[in-house]
Amino acid sequence: GPGGDGEGEFTDGKVVIGVLNDQSGVYKDLSGPNSVIAVEMAVADYEEEYGDDAVIPEIEVIDADHQNKPDVANTKAQEMYERQGADIILDVPTSSAALAVADQANSHKKLHFNIGAATTELTGAQCNPYTFHYAYDTYQLANGTGKTVTENGDTNWQIIYPDYAFGQDMDKSFTAAIEAAGGTVGGHIATPFPNDNFATFLTKAAAEKPDVIGTMQAGGDLINLVKQYGQAGLADQGISLAVGLMFITDIHSLGVEPFKGVTFTDAWYWDMDDESRAWADEFMEETGGRPSFAHAANYSAAKQYLEAVQQEGSDDADTVVGHLEGKEVDDVFLRDGKFRAEDHRVIHDVYLAKVKDAADVTEEWDYEEIVSTIPAAEAFRPVEDSIAAGCNLGD
Amino acid sequence: MSTHTAHSDATTAPGPSGVERVTHATGRSWRHLALLAAGLVLALALPRIIYPPVAMDIAAWALFAVALDLLLGFGGLLSFGHAAFWGGSAYVTGLVAINYGLPFPLAVLVGAVAAMLLALPIGYLSVRSTGIYFAMVTLAFAQMIYFIANQWNDVTGGENGLQSVPTNFFGIEAVETDSFWFYYAALPMIILGMWIAWRVVHSPFGRVLVATRDNAPRARALGYNVEGYRITVFVISAGLAGLAGGLFAISHGFVSLQEVIWNTSGKVVLITVLGGIGTLWGGILGAIVIVVLEDQLASSGFEGIGIITGTVFVVVVLLFRRGIWGTVADFLARRKGREVEGDDVGIADEEHQP
Amino acid sequence: MNSVLQYTIQGLATGSFYAIAALGLAIIFGVLGVVNFAHGACYMLGAVVAAVLLDVIGLNFWAALIVVPILLFIFGVILERGLVRWLLQLDPLYNFLLTFGLSLFLVDLIKRQYGVSGLPYTIPDVLTGQIIMGSLRLPTYHVFVFVASLLVCLAVWMLMTRTRLGMIVRAATERSELTRALGIDVGRWVTPVFGFGIALAGLAGVLAAPMRAITADMGSSFIIILFAVVVIGGLGSIVGAVVAGFLVGLVEAFGQAYAPTFSQVAIFVLMALVILFKPNGLFGREESA
Amino acid sequence: MNAAEHHDAPQQGERSTGQTVALSAKGLSKDFRGFRAVNNVDLDVVEGQIHALVGPNGAGKTTLFNLLTGYIKPTSGTITVHGKDITGREPEQIAHEGVARSFQITSLFDNLTPREHVELGLQGMAGGGMRFWRSDKQLRQYRERADQLVDEVGLSALADRPAGELAYGQKRALEMALVISLDPTVLLLDEPTAGMGREDVDRTIELVQQIAKGRTVVFVDHNMHVVGSLAHHVTVLMAGEVLARGTYETVRADQRVINAYLGEESNA
Amino acid sequence: MLEITGLQAFYGEAQALHGVDLRVDEGEVVTLVGRNGAGKTTLLRSIMGLHRDVRGSITLNGAEITTLASHKRARQGLGWVQDDRGIYASLTVEENLTLPTVTHPDSAWSLSEVYEAFPVLADRRRAPGTTLSGGEQQMLAVARVLLTGARLLLMDEPSEGLAPVIVQQIRDILLRVKEQGTTVLLVEQNVKFASTVADRHYVLAEGAVAANLDNSEFTQRQDELLTYLGM
Ligand SMILES: Nc1ncnc2c1ncn2[C@@H]1O[C@H](COP(=O)(O)OP(=O)(O)OP(=O)(O)O)[C@@H](O)[C@H]1O
Ligand SMILES: Nc1ncnc2c1ncn2[C@@H]1O[C@H](COP(=O)(O)OP(=O)(O)OP(=O)(O)O)[C@@H](O)[C@H]1O
Numbered sequence A: 001g002p003g004g005d006g007e008g009e010f011t012d013g014k015v016v017i018g019v020l021n022d023q024s025g026v027y028k029d030l031s032g033p034n035s036v037i038a039v040e041m042a043v044a045d046y047e048e049e050y051g052d053d054a055v056i057p058e059i060e061v062i063d064a065d066h067q068n069k070p071d072v073a074n075t076k077a078q079e080m081y082e083r084q085g086a087d088i089i090l091d092v093p094t095s096s097a098a099l100a101v102a103d104q105a106n107s108h109k110k111l112h113f114n115i116g117a118a119t120t121e122l123t124g125a126q127c128n129p130y131t132f133h134y135a136y137d138t139y140q141l142a143n144g145t146g147k148t149v150t151e152n153g154d155t156n157w158q159i160i161y162p163d164y165a166f167g168q169d170m171d172k173s174f175t176a177a178i179e180a181a182g183g184t185v186g187g188h189i190a191t192p193f194p195n196d197n198f199a200t201f202l203t204k205a206a207a208e209k210p211d212v213i214g215t216m217q218a219g220g221d222l223i224n225l226v227k228q229y230g231q232a233g234l235a236d237q238g239i240s241l242a243v244g245l246m247f248i249t250d251i252h253s254l255g256v257e258p259f260k261g262v263t264f265t266d267a268w269y270w271d272m273d274d275e276s277r278a279w280a281d282e283f284m285e286e287t288g289g290r291p292s293f294a295h296a297a298n299y300s301a302a303k304q305y306l307e308a309v310q311q312e313g314s315d316d317a318d319t320v321v322g323h324l325e326g327k328e329v330d331d332v333f334l335r336d337g338k339f340r341a342e343d344h345r346v347i348h349d350v351y352l353a354k355v356k357d358a359a360d361v362t363e364e365w366d367y368e369e370i371v372s373t374i375p376a377a378e379a380f381r382p383v384e385d386s387i388a389a390g391c392n393l394g395d
Numbered sequence B: 001m002s003t004h005t006a007h008s009d010a011t012t013a014p015g016p017s018g019v020e021r022v023t024h025a026t027g028r029s030w031r032h033l034a035l036l037a038a039g040l041v042l043a044l045a046l047p048r049i050i051y052p053p054v055a056m057d058i059a060a061w062a063l064f065a066v067a068l069d070l071l072l073g074f075g076g077l078l079s080f081g082h083a084a085f086w087g088g089s090a091y092v093t094g095l096v097a098i099n100y101g102l103p104f105p106l107a108v109l110v111g112a113v114a115a116m117l118l119a120l121p122i123g124y125l126s127v128r129s130t131g132i133y134f135a136m137v138t139l140a141f142a143q144m145i146y147f148i149a150n151q152w153n154d155v156t157g158g159e160n161g162l163q164s165v166p167t168n169f170f171g172i173e174a175v176e177t178d179s180f181w182f183y184y185a186a187l188p189m190i191i192l193g194m195w196i197a198w199r200v201v202h203s204p205f206g207r208v209l210v211a212t213r214d215n216a217p218r219a220r221a222l223g224y225n226v227e228g229y230r231i232t233v234f235v236i237s238a239g240l241a242g243l244a245g246g247l248f249a250i251s252h253g254f255v256s257l258q259e260v261i262w263n264t265s266g267k268v269v270l271i272t273v274l275g276g277i278g279t280l281w282g283g284i285l286g287a288i289v290i291v292v293l294e295d296q297l298a299s300s301g302f303e304g305i306g307i308i309t310g311t312v313f314v315v316v317v318l319l320f321r322r323g324i325w326g327t328v329a330d331f332l333a334r335r336k337g338r339e340v341e342g343d344d345v346g347i348a349d350e351e352h353q354p
Numbered sequence C: 001m002n003s004v005l006q007y008t009i010q011g012l013a014t015g016s017f018y019a020i021a022a023l024g025l026a027i028i029f030g031v032l033g034v035v036n037f038a039h040g041a042c043y044m045l046g047a048v049v050a051a052v053l054l055d056v057i058g059l060n061f062w063a064a065l066i067v068v069p070i071l072l073f074i075f076g077v078i079l080e081r082g083l084v085r086w087l088l089q090l091d092p093l094y095n096f097l098l099t100f101g102l103s104l105f106l107v108d109l110i111k112r113q114y115g116v117s118g119l120p121y122t123i124p125d126v127l128t129g130q131i132i133m134g135s136l137r138l139p140t141y142h143v144f145v146f147v148a149s150l151l152v153c154l155a156v157w158m159l160m161t162r163t164r165l166g167m168i169v170r171a172a173t174e175r176s177e178l179t180r181a182l183g184i185d186v187g188r189w190v191t192p193v194f195g196f197g198i199a200l201a202g203l204a205g206v207l208a209a210p211m212r213a214i215t216a217d218m219g220s221s222f223i224i225i226l227f228a229v230v231v232i233g234g235l236g237s238i239v240g241a242v243v244a245g246f247l248v249g250l251v252e253a254f255g256q257a258y259a260p261t262f263s264q265v266a267i268f269v270l271m272a273l274v275i276l277f278k279p280n281g282l283f284g285r286e287e288s289a
Numbered sequence D: 001m002n003a004a005e006h007h008d009a010p011q012q013g014e015r016s017t018g019q020t021v022a023l024s025a026k027g028l029s030k031d032f033r034g035f036r037a038v039n040n041v042d043l044d045v046v047e048g049q050i051h052a053l054v055g056p057n058g059a060g061k062t063t064l065f066n067l068l069t070g071y072i073k074p075t076s077g078t079i080t081v082h083g084k085d086i087t088g089r090e091p092e093q094i095a096h097e098g099v100a101r102s103f104q105i106t107s108l109f110d111n112l113t114p115r116e117h118v119e120l121g122l123q124g125m126a127g128g129g130m131r132f133w134r135s136d137k138q139l140r141q142y143r144e145r146a147d148q149l150v151d152e153v154g155l156s157a158l159a160d161r162p163a164g165e166l167a168y169g170q171k172r173a174l175e176m177a178l179v180i181s182l183d184p185t186v187l188l189l190d191e192p193t194a195g196m197g198r199e200d201v202d203r204t205i206e207l208v209q210q211i212a213k214g215r216t217v218v219f220v221d222h223n224m225h226v227v228g229s230l231a232h233h234v235t236v237l238m239a240g241e242v243l244a245r246g247t248y249e250t251v252r253a254d255q256r257v258i259n260a261y262l263g264e265e266s267n268a
Numbered sequence E: 001m002l003e004i005t006g007l008q009a010f011y012g013e014a015q016a017l018h019g020v021d022l023r024v025d026e027g028e029v030v031t032l033v034g035r036n037g038a039g040k041t042t043l044l045r046s047i048m049g050l051h052r053d054v055r056g057s058i059t060l061n062g063a064e065i066t067t068l069a070s071h072k073r074a075r076q077g078l079g080w081v082q083d084d085r086g087i088y089a090s091l092t093v094e095e096n097l098t099l100p101t102v103t104h105p106d107s108a109w110s111l112s113e114v115y116e117a118f119p120v121l122a123d124r125r126r127a128p129g130t131t132l133s134g135g136e137q138q139m140l141a142v143a144r145v146l147l148t149g150a151r152l153l154l155m156d157e158p159s160e161g162l163a164p165v166i167v168q169q170i171r172d173i174l175l176r177v178k179e180q181g182t183t184v185l186l187v188e189q190n191v192k193f194a195s196t197v198a199d200r201h202y203v204l205a206e207g208a209v210a211a212n213l214d215n216s217e218f219t220q221r222q223d224e225l226l227t228y229l230g231m
């Protein structure tokens, strides 16, 4: 390839990858310190793969804890770009922090691949030439779960959502997806956020006798809701539960019992095929646990970035963006992946998953059963909609 | 407090502050001048020593802490809900900057005024109680503001926050794009805020304020409308907190829910206590320590910043109640063999009179 | 109609946690004059310890109801001896600040130790399922929590008002020096009372474990609601804490049912109204002039 | 209501001589959770007079003071100062009507010196405490008058010590200075000599006499010596109601008063 | 019974007692007089173990108690009536009365005896302690210490702020207590009151004992004392 011929152009003689995420708060398990390890694995793999052919003289991985505080994220991102010479910042869960970092990327003309945040703003009104949205987003979650569950026969929905930006977004996306698939949403129940008491809301939803209750809660709120769903005995009444946003780490911490039969969309699952399992084994050696989709995505993002730099022989952001736009890739995380040029959404196959029965769990972290694969082309928001939402990278 | 033991004619509600005696010092003015000079030098040099955005954070938090100390150290009222004003102003500042493109000093002033308007009803309801009651009530009201900010999506951006708040400064590009120069453009407003706090403390109002702190019923008998004084200082303090919060919003270019959450109220209390309650300027030192500490911890890979800040809090309250400023002033006073009596800094270890 | 009943039971179940924990807060305040900011963290510890003990030594729910409060009692004793005691003579705001720092510490310690995604917890089969009356389905566990907490509150109230111990405890609170001079060894009582208050928070935590996410943060917003509860009830009033606890539970449940977006704000509006008309809370003592 | 019967006689007489009433209460009552501490009390204090309020412990004297000065709100009844209705007003508003009070239990600002206390009192009446934009050097204008008052109560040697360090008697003296600093037209003194030695008591009597010139004074005291030397007029309270009123001599001869209050001391 | 030698007491750097020597024998009623600020309260608090910044020696029944904790002193028979009465707001009147540990059951008054002596207290037994008037609280404070059966009463100005009838009542009670053989150390400003109940008088001036007078001397030299001491 073009990168094979030795020295390239590097701003300060090296490539610096910053991992900025939550190392102490609610996203610590989902991404956190293990994302840093995943990125380091990608660097090692790159070095191993290219050996002497590697054009990058030196790769440094730095990280910081943004504590889910956007102001910390903002300052840290600025510091990474300005002082520590970061060429790219990865991960950044929490929407507000992600948007702040995207802004910094734009003004510093450096890269940001967002993995941890779900907001479609990143590919909508707030999209910018230096930011790619990598793993998942609210549209994709709704589309996956809402559409597939409806098509599988549970057509009468009640949606319980937390009344803030994320939840409202999810409610809209779900409703659209459900209705497109021929289902109906009988009720939209907004709940406070954060909240630990869902009994009343569940009672209200159940009173309408739906086939399925869709919950858009996340994190601790989700666990509260799931426990109280169990206590209310709704499963016995034939009302199942679909979850908007759930991570394997949630199941891991609570066990499969409370989540029995719950369906949700996952961007990736470690045990979905041999390739993923092989990488998950490596990851396990490093960390002692199985990777979440975010860990795999961080690995993939770092890998794809280094690959692009290798190909171009330069860490110049515009060059790398130019290289990536429209590129189609396949790796352990990105299946049938593509860096969309129009809105910088990175699309790939995603999966409708069901939580396994306790009896079927054979080992730790063996929690999901892939019900179906949602092809990349259908999984994410169409380009037109991104543009309609205000994204304009067309210059 | 007074509800707990309501048994005497004088249900006093001493704040944790105490011996702050607003002295009419003579001959000590050279010391004050030296201190002032040192402070100015530090303020000017800060962005050269510390990463400029962090220096700006320090300045904003320092003003925030001074605002809180005005209320706590001199009014004897511990507000655990000051984030409502810092954050409330931040949102208003952000909205004004985004929608009207005002130069940032103007936007910040609008934010500060908004914080004062917000402080009126909250203050009106809160100053009916004192001591711990006051702390809890303000905390609860701030939480209410938080819920509103969270839910009022269309205006506040909810969870995503207000993004892309512009820094307009009469077209001077260095200030608008470089955080180093922005610091110097914002500094006069910080200093203005601190000067206001100083003015208030050393005014007839300040004198009465301290009296209402020490013995409210008695102040009433002297014809002072205690609630009026408390509301006034509450509103002034909120305005200064708003000034700080607005600058913070501009310097970061966005506003998020983080600005109104209760941890922010807790953080400013920590800074104030660490610096020294009733010292007015202690908050500056407190802000330097805490902001730098958190900044370092964020990149240190240490998970669980609360373990450190919590420990700092506990240790300060247990062992250095006078805070950094108070402890140092105390030490200097002792070394000079002066009586500590009538010192103009520090918080009291006075016995709490039940 | 049915749903009104259902909401009532749900409100009372939620109120149970508030009532028991607020009771502990009120007793500690009553005796030591300390408002324990770490009370939310202690509630969290109650749930976390229950979950950890279930995981590690298989301690079941019934045993946890006894063992965990005892452990928290011991924790409270250590806390009082080691920290709180040194500030008792000073303005109560100092202990408020101390316990605030402590709660930051505890929350992040648990996060570090047990992660952030929550811990699993299971309860005995007797308490699962629903009590079905006609078309009404009440989760058995909700009913259990309500009844249990009512009994606990009653017992504590009797202890504080009807026994000599309660009397000593109240006296020591108010004038510890004089109480000593009246021949009573005050120091002996302060510590156990503090421990007892913490144990109540822990008990609330154990009761919450089966229906709440057991995370390090579970006490963070809880404590603020708890403050609203004691402000509404009247700080230091034992009856006030209990009544306001259940009241807030009901406000929350009905708020969620009829104005969900404002259900949390409703609690604070209630609080604002109370301090507007009764600055010392519903059961607070009238201040003498 | 029997209080009404035996009160009108002397009052009517005074009124007819053209004296005006400075402070007046009509049908004043206060309940504390069902306990009636002050019951339907009528009180007229004639301008320029020194009026003593005596009665057994718990008769309701302090409560009455608190009602008159707005620290507690009456359950029923009205209060007027110089003909102006002040019922339900806040203490500070009543202070601005020219009514000043001292406290039975000393109530000072522990961190302020006697001089600062008095300055604060002077400013309270002059207004201007709200001026947070001015320098506190403003308060210097009161310095001279403050020093004078501090001297009058014999505290000039201690003018710069924090009040918290004063002995009890000294605090009582400062309490007086503070009350005078308000330059009130009506003064309410709650046991001004309680806990004082004889010398201090006599000085206080003198002081009260001196400041009473041109003012109206109401005071509570158990020291009959003080009551006898000061009061023009005495009202005896008993269980929240007016038991008797009149001059010191008439009251001390009243058999009901002897039984209920004075006991054998009246013969001593 | 009580013997104090060379007692010094300090408030920080300030010294309130400058070497007090004093003894009270079993069954005696002794007053402590002196102008405001002479150190009377400080002395009582030091005996009770509530003021601990002291030097010198205090013995009770021959045993050294200078460093003993105050609740232990109370159990050895010291009873204290403090100058600001010390009534509990959070306890009812009756609870205020029954709170103290009964240390000497044989000399202790019973609740009904107390209620007989102070009918007001019986009327308001269920009321919170501090809702009583100043004088009622004083009675409550005196009554409370009688219930413990303390052998040596330390009373700080029990007649202060009391109506004359009540003062007489308190005096009667003191005389009754004296008859029962209880020892009393009384701080008093009211000279007449002091001379009618006490056997002996210590005059305290500037933190030291200036004179030790018996009752007749005290009455004789009353005027001289009054002017000299400014009482
Ligand atoms: N807390 C204190 N701090 C400093 N000095 C004190 C304190 N309490 C008392 N003093 C001083 O100690 C001395 C003795 O005071 P004490 O209260 O014992 O006098 P007393 O004889 O009881 O007076 P009184 O008749 O006014 O009650 C006084 O000079 C007083 O100023
Ligand atoms: N806040 C209160 N709550 C309940 N009862 C009260 C309150 N304040 C006073 N009382 C009651 O009202 C009655 C009158 O009390 P007050 O203090 O006015 O008496 P006083 O005449 O001033 O007596 P003293 O001469 O002993 O000070 C007393 O019986 C007292 O118990």
Ligand SMILES: [Mg+2]
Pocket: D061, D062, D063, D104, E133, E134
């Ligand atoms: Mg009185």
Ligand SMILES: [Mg+2]
Pocket: E040, E041, E042, E083, E156
């Ligand atoms: Mg004394």
